[in-house]
Amino acid sequence: MDQVESNPTIPDKALQEQLQKKYGVGFSIHKVFRAKSDAKKIVVGDYKKQYEVLRDYILELQSTNLDTIFKLELGDVSESNLVNCTSRCFKRIYVCLGGMKKGFKACLRDFLGLDGAHMKGPYPGQILTAVGLDSKMWFLKCLGDDLDLHDMSNFTFVSDRQKGLLQAVSQLFLCAEHRFYLRHIHENMKKQWRTKEYKDHLCDCATTTTVSEFNHFMHQFSLYEKSTYEWLKSIPPQHWAKSHFTGRATTYMMLNNLCEVFNGKLVDGRDKPIISCLEFIREYMMKRICNVLKVQQKCVGSLTPTTTEIMEKNEAASTQYIVEWCGDEKYQVKGLWNDQHVVDMHERVCNCRKWELTGIPCRHVISVLYNKADHGECVHELHTYVHKVHWLQTWKTVYGYKVEPIKGRALWPRSECPMQITPPPHRNQPGRLKRKRRQSMEEKSQSKGQS
Structure with a gap:
């Protein structure tokens, strides 16, 4: 267990060699694999049992982080459990930390990136933004309630053109501006048109800030390649061109880099049990705020x-x-x-x-x-x-709200709800579990060039 706690990603072969050298006896790779799995349950937590204490975790987090919102949704009672009704399976959970919500409202910018990262482990799902088809709608409803957004709010979202997300935003926020992740548009373009000239034409059309210049560059694109021009023309420019953006969000950001960076920081937490995963995110946000505070102390002047x-x-x-x-x-x-x-x-x-x-x-x-x-x-x-x-003062006000620490599991308050939460139903797919992120075409070409 010491080796697993100090290095949770240690390969089975390396662990086998360490144990054989330490104890002077042989261990089969299968026995090492089972022992490592048992040790990870103790160090990281048991996937199944963490669902049972999820309500206790919610109570602890709400008691230490004021104004934190949790929305827990469970599955329907199964037919075999209609009489006793002692347990229900987990469906989804929405978490909005009080300090993060207050800080976002204080930033004075009506702009939000939407994205998701796939969870790993025996009960996979997504760390959201959204989960499944109808859950995007559910997530955005919860988000709208927390940020005081209504159907006529002049808010701005940026996403990677997910179909379920497009429909959810258009139905819930009728006046919202929905921008598309420009890199995602380029990735779709590269499936058929791959040379650098296509990317240059796309950037020229997307980065110009006036409609007249946009029309000029689109015309130049049509002269270069008519079919690509027609494909790009089918995407409404108000979703991807600066020239057609409104000034509501005080930014003409076309990339979802903030979400991409955040998802990259969660790589080590996505294969953990549900509470350990939520704690990984909370602790990261707590550290992130402290790092920004250190940077702010060195800032001078009136602007960021x-x-x-x-x-x-x-x-x-x-x-x-x-x-x-x-x-x-x-x-x-x-x-x-x-x-x-x-x-x-x-x-x-x-x-x-x-x-x-x-x-x-x-x-x-x-x-x-x-x-x-x-x-x-x-x-x-x-x-x-x-x-x-x-303004620098606005930036400092945003990070004036903190994510508070919590106590250990033994000191959590006990939920009095008799209904037990069980893991969501899931059938393991054949083959080895995929843990690496799927690379884009541009990343694949870059890796080939380096090799």
Whole structure:
């Protein structure tokens, strides 16, 4: 058990060699496998028994993390158990930690990535975002209740075009903006059109911020390859092109990297029993908040580090523009190579749309502010023209809410509910259990190139 506790992923062959060297006797690989399985049940926890104490875990977490929401759903009572009704099988669980919910509301950004990661072990499922076909709808309903979202909320979601998720978002949030993960669109494109030129055309169409430029690049794509252009045209541009995004979320993010990184951190927790898996996630979030707090202590200025870098680049580029005032709050800003835009300081927009989409003043806006200051007009500090979601104080407020630690299992409160929770029904598939993540076509090509 000591070897398994110090290294849970130790191969059976290596464990066999260690035991034979330590005790001086031979062990069959099958005996080592069974002993390792028994040791993992003690170290990590038993898959079946953790369902039995799931209610106790819920009570402990709610008592230590205030405003934490749990929604536990069990399967129907089986016909053989209609008389006694002593047990019901687990179906799904929704968890929203109180500190995470308060921090998300404090960030002032109506933007959320949706994704899922497959669980491993004898009772596989998904760590969600969503589980199964109708559970995406169930998950989003729970999420909407926690974040105070209703059917007319102007919220923004980004996902990888899962069919069940598309239907759920469109039915529950009628006014929501639903963006598609651009990398997922490119992966689908690469099934038929693989060269780098196709990717370049896709990026040109997706990253431009004005409709006129979007139409220009789409026309260039049609001249390069008509069939690919028609395929891309079938995907509504409001889901994947910056030029058609609204400014609700103060970001034109087209990648779901936040979810991908989070899923990558959960790799070691996905094959654990249900409570151990939930604890792995809670402890990771607790550590993550502490790491961000350490970074915040080193920050200076009024804006977050990323926003500060963007503003510095825009400030440096703003010196290359000539500003003409039209007599009210509108300005003509002219640069090289027909780079000419109109800035409306009253509406706080530039027709390049970058200020509107991100909440960060573009180079054209900053050049107008410098021009106003040069002419003796009253101009506030530069950071006041940045949306509050990018302020350092907002970032600190978000991470001011913590995920609290909990006590050991022996000290958990006992649930008084007599109904026992049993694992969900599952039939093992033939063959060895797959634990590695399925690689995309781009990752496969990169690995082949390195080899």
